Amino acid sequence: MSPTDDLLAQVLREEAGPLVARLARRYADFDLAEEAVQAAVVEALGQWRRDGPPANPAAWLQVAAQRNAVDGVRRSTRQRALAERAPAPSAERSGTDERLALLFACCHPALAPEARLALTLRAVVGLTTPQIARAFLVHESTLAQRIVRAKRKITDAGIALTVPPPEQLEERLRDVLAVVYVMFNEGFVSSTGATQDRDLAADAVWLAGVVATAVPHQAEAWGLAALLTIQHARAAARFDPDGALVLLRHQDRSRWDHPAIAAGERLIEQAAALRRPGPYQLQAAIAAVHATAPSWTETDWLQIVLLYDVLARLDPSPVVVLNQAVARAQLGEPEAALIQLEALGDRLAAYHLWHAARAELLTALGRHDEARAANRRALELTSNDAERRLLTTRLHRRPLQDGS
Incomplete structure (x- = not known):
């Protein structure tokens, strides 16, 4: 820009x-x-x-x-x-109070999930309808109608532009944090591969900080702020000069924003002091282990697996179990990791990263034909340009022979 x-x-x-x-x-x-x-x-x-x-x-x-x-x-x-x-307008409200009240209104459970994100990006973050439409590869008229319906719902349902009372705050906060997380992920690796007019990931990091500061006794709000801060600290190293995606193991760690990583660690400590562990805090802790390791091979994989074990108990979603299996493979257990991964096939058959992870494990086990088939399927399922380039490179790479 x-x-x-x-x-x-x-x-x-x-x-x-x-x-x-x-x-x-x-x-x-x-x-x-x-x-x-x-x-x-x-x-x-x-x-x-x-x-x-x-x-x-x-x-x-x-x-x-x-x-x-x-x-x-x-x-x-x-x-x-x-x-x-x-x-008349109230002079005693701060900008943060107003922004948080608006964010809770845009993320109200009465609104459809896709409408929550679109309305948040437009009303709270300030993106225009064309910018949001390009980011999500949606026709402008379709997105405009989605936003119109969401605004009408806010008016017709009498949704107040206020922060919920304490007895409703935690439940409603989950919706707010989920929208901010989706926003970050879309900016981190766009599901469409579309060019962004604004750095959505940076906007999400900022918004997570606004939320955490406004609700300082909510540990998961600090956990999300920590997670996004640490993940975004790697932004400069995630793509090579030609725009190709660089995986974590191959990234130049000298290009990471180490002061931001340190700030993220402090946010983790702030969350931990509240003694209410949750999924965002555990994901932040896992990200911190990666971010503070001198190299991929020197990463404390045992600590990461243990953190994933705890995370899987709190959030046994298939994506968490997928990441748990990938981490376990780094401890020298590719066969066990593949068995764990295969058990997710029914639930993740349409998820390109499941096929890509399965391809890596099959390659490690020398099952190259199956690995190529898995990579081909991952390529079919993703629309992200950078991911497609990476998978295409993998498909054209000749497997190393024993002793070579």
Whole structure:
């Protein structure tokens, strides 16, 4: 991105969510508020790129959004009536409070899961509809309708732009953390291979930090912030200069962001101090073992397997068991790992990484024809360009013969 786009992305992270929340309270209309801010974002994209950023970008965006909201009210008798009886904006709310309230509204369980992510990216993070559509390889009109339906649901169901009360917070927080995690994963390795206008992974790291800071007694919020911070610290080494995906074992660890890794470890300690272990914390601990190892061969695989054993008890999902098996293979147990992997076949037959992991184990056991078939199936199932290039390279690589 250009320096101007970098600045706009930063301003949107800080201002878009609070702006939507303030305007929604002022005019008692979420749809009006969200459209006003999005129109301001589009204006900024055009004007700032053409003329350069203003002296006070945040104030510029606020003025533009407020102007758009007033114009919207003037165009609608219904909205004007709502505006007249809406309460005045509260001066005591902080930007973080407003952003968190908006995030909980966008992740409300009454909304469809795909709508939660789209609405969060648009209203809280500040991405435009075309940007989100390109990121997920969805037609703009389809995505726009998804967002419209979600906003209408918020209005019709009377979903409040507030943080849930303590008795509901933990359950609702799970939905919020899940959306942030999906957002990070989409940016980390896009499911579509589409070019991003914004670094979704970096946005997700930032948003996880906002959530954890706002709910400091929730250990899993700190766990997710730690996990995403450590994973994103490897971003510079994940692709070679030609854009090919570089697996963890082959990455140049000198290119990792080691201060970020240290920050992630501190977040793990902050979560652990609350003495409420959970899946995100365990995943963060596993990521930290990888990130602090001098090399792939010097990784403490026993510790990773033990952490996966605990994680599998808390979250016995097939993907967790898959990663558990892959780690066990590094302890010199490829046969046992393959047996564990094969048992997941019914549930993960459509998951490309199951076939790719199975191919690696089959290769380690010298079963090269079966490995090639597994790699071919993984290639058929993924649409990510970088992963397809890696799998194609594997398919064209000749197996080493004994003694060679």
